[in-house]
Amino acid sequence: MATNYLQNIDEAFLRRINYVIRFxxxxxxxxxxxxxxxxxxxTPLDRELDYDFLARKLPVAGGNIKNMAITAAFLASxxxxxxxxxxxxKAYQYELDKTNRAMTKDELAEYAFYFDEIHLL
Structure with missing residues (x-):
């Protein structure tokens, strides 16, 4: 079992779990x-992938990065x-949708020109 919301697990149930690993x-x-x-x-990748931007501006967990990579590959394909x-x-926006959050142009910084296209993909 895995969760990002340990606080939502019943205390009695949690006592029965032997190990809790925090990532x-x-x-x-x-x-x-x-x-x-x-x-x-x-995977065919655009030469212009900006790994510095992705690391700096998209503060997500490794699992989110995996989900985004798979989604991006499907979108590109x-x-x-x-x-x-x-x-x-666009895959990042899908991840944000899961938590009812929307991406803003400000978050996109130098990639703000993609904002309208991302919402149309």
Whole structure:
């Protein structure tokens, strides 16, 4: 069993669990390393993937990065394109949707020009 909401687990149930392992959110350097290694070598990637931006501006857990990478690959494949920033940023919006959060243009910083396209993909 895994959860991000330990506080929502009943106390009596939690007492019956022998081990609780806490995973912290990776820091910027760790997120960059995850992004750089997340796609299989066969995945067509846009040469302009900005790993520094992804690590700095998208403060998510490793599991979210995995979900985003898979979603971005499907989005790119559906468009017969290499995985690019617009696909990853759209996948990020999907991750935010899970927690009822919306991406803002400010969050996108130098990639704000993708904002309208991301919401249309």
């Amino acid at each position: 912290s959110i990776p820091d910027e350097e760790q997120r960059k390393a995850i992004w750089q290694g997340i796609f299989p070598a066969e 559906d468009s017969s394109e290499a995985v690019g920033m617009k696909h990853i940023l």
